[in-house]
Amino acid sequence: MKTITLYVLAASILPCAALAEDPNIFLCSNGDLQRRIEIVRETDRAVPCEVHYYKDTEAPGEPQVLWRAQSEEGYCEEQARAFVAKLANWGWTCNAGALDADDSEEAIGADTATAEESGAA
Secondary structure, eight states: OHHHHHHHHHHHHHHHHHHHEEEEEEEEEETTEEEEEEEEESSSSSOSEEEEEEOTTTSTTOEEEEEEESSOTTHHHHHHHHHHHHHHHTTOEEEEEESOTTOOTTEEOTTSSOGGGGGGO
16 A cells, blocks of 8 residues: 555656656746747757747747757757847846746846837847
8 A cells, every 4th residue: 555655646746846847948028928939849858959040929729940960969958058048138037947937046147127128139
């Protein structure tokens, strides 16, 4: 009976932990506007990969592919992080790997730019 209880407990906790954090997703917000940057792979290997950009507020579910890599490992991660840093410089608040937009521990650039600069995204 203890084994069954342990399995049930583990099965209920582990999916929540997996949903709480994903290092391949960045969520950014600026006022009511939402942006999402995702590193997408077809397999569990580092390449090939793509960096998808979503304007979730204006065009939900419609990705733009910003970058692709066929053989250079780390390229998609580097490009995604650079783009997130650019958004932060434009005044966006971005959370790396957090699906909860209120998670401030990983916030990037919350106060780095004025709202006037944010119009470029």
